Amino acid sequence: MHTTGQLGPAVILSFDLDGVIYRGSNLIEHAAAAVNQARRHGYPVYFGTNNTHYGAEAIAARLSDLGISARPENVVCAADATAWVLAELDPPARRALVMGTEHLAEEIEKAGIETVRYLDDGSVDVVVASLDLDLSFRVLSHAHWALRHAGARLVVPSHDRNFPWSSGSLPGGGALATALSYSAEVDPIMVGKPATRMFDEILKRENARPRDLVLVGDNLETDIGAAKALGARSVLVFTGVSDRADLERTAAADRPDFAIPDLSRFPWEELAGP
CATH class of the missing domain: 3.40.50.1000 (HAD superfamily/HAD-like)
Structure with a gap:
């Protein structure tokens, strides 16, 4: 308290x-x-x-490794919050194309929502667009098609334009999500x-x-x-x-x-x- x-x-x-x-x-x-x-x-x-690369447990462990005592219950992160938001959608999400990390997909699956990487694996009703260090044009194209032509909703875990790195900064999840929102002409549901x-x-x-x-x-x-x-x-x-x-x-x-x-x-x- x-x-x-x-x-x-x-x-x-x-x-x-x-x-x-x-x-x-x-x-x-x-x-x-x-x-x-x-x-x-x-x-x-x-x-x-x-950050969508890790969940609360992994982040707490990383902080502890750096010398800052932390417990998972004291961490709130975009990966976990995305799963909360998907479960709260009306109508609820059932199948999501996840443009992001494996951990993000795992958190979404814990909420009872099936995840896919490509539309080859079937139709989706939600696209989750997050920071993806292995992003390919194929994934981006599949996400665009689901949004533009199949009525999927766009959920954005992080709207960061960029994020700090040791040598300066790198493009953030928001930069990638904005590209999809612009190309598919859809408004995103913001999480982070x-x-x-x-x-x-x-x-x-x-x-x-x-x-x-x-x-x-x-x-x-x-x-x-x-x-x-x-x-x-x-x-x-x-x-x-x-x-x-x-x-x-x-x-x-x-x-x-x-x-x-x-x-x-x-x-x-x-x-x-x-």
């Missing part, structure tokens, strides 16, 4: 991962210290990510940030209000966008996608509550109050 403390009447922290906690396989400086400090204050700590489904789950688990949640992220469009959509507070960290120049170009209504160079400057005191 959420606790009363220094940040206000009730505080829950949700840290993004790529660009905030780690970059590639490397832990970002000050990340572990910030998580530990939050826990010393007694605040519930979650990790919310648009800036949609709020993952954070709705946190609020449900903690029996909390949106304002109790503080989203910590590196991406103005997805992380801060999700906070704005939810009505949560937000902290932008300049260790990933967005930088000061991006912030200066952002309309006042879309800016975070706080922007910091790294997690050593986390605004513990400034966030105090109702």
Whole structure:
């Protein structure tokens, strides 16, 4: 449950991962210290990510390997949330063409939905378009055909344009999904940030209000966008996608509550109050 403390009447922290906690396989400086400090204050700590390569268990294990203690129940990720959304569709999804990782397909199958890679394996009523490091034009074409000509719905686990990597950035799942949405002329059903489904789950688990949640992220469009959509507070960290120049170009209504160079400057005191 959420606790009363220094940040206000009730505080829950949700840290993004790529660009905030780690970059590639490397832990970002000050990340572990910030998580530990939050826990010393007694605040519930979650990790919310648009990453679809791993589920909650694998992400928790990776964090532990990097020196940050984590349990699966404190991780909310786009792979798991996609399975939740597919199960909630009306009419419910029965068969999905998955453009993404094997893990994403496995999570979807756990929800009782059959998955395929190509239309050679039969018709589908949903296309799940996510980051796919092995994407081929054949897969893209099959997904396009299902959307454009067979009435399938487009579900997008992650709308990230790009994501941080050790040498800079790489195209994100949102870039691939946008290509499909554009070519097939269909509107996507969004799952990951800036949609709020993952954070709705946190609020449900903690029996909390949106304002109790503080989203910590590196991406103005997805992380801060999700906070704005939810009505949560937000902290932008300049260790990933967005930088000061991006912030200066952002309309006042879309800016975070706080922007910091790294997690050593986390605004513990400034966030105090109702």
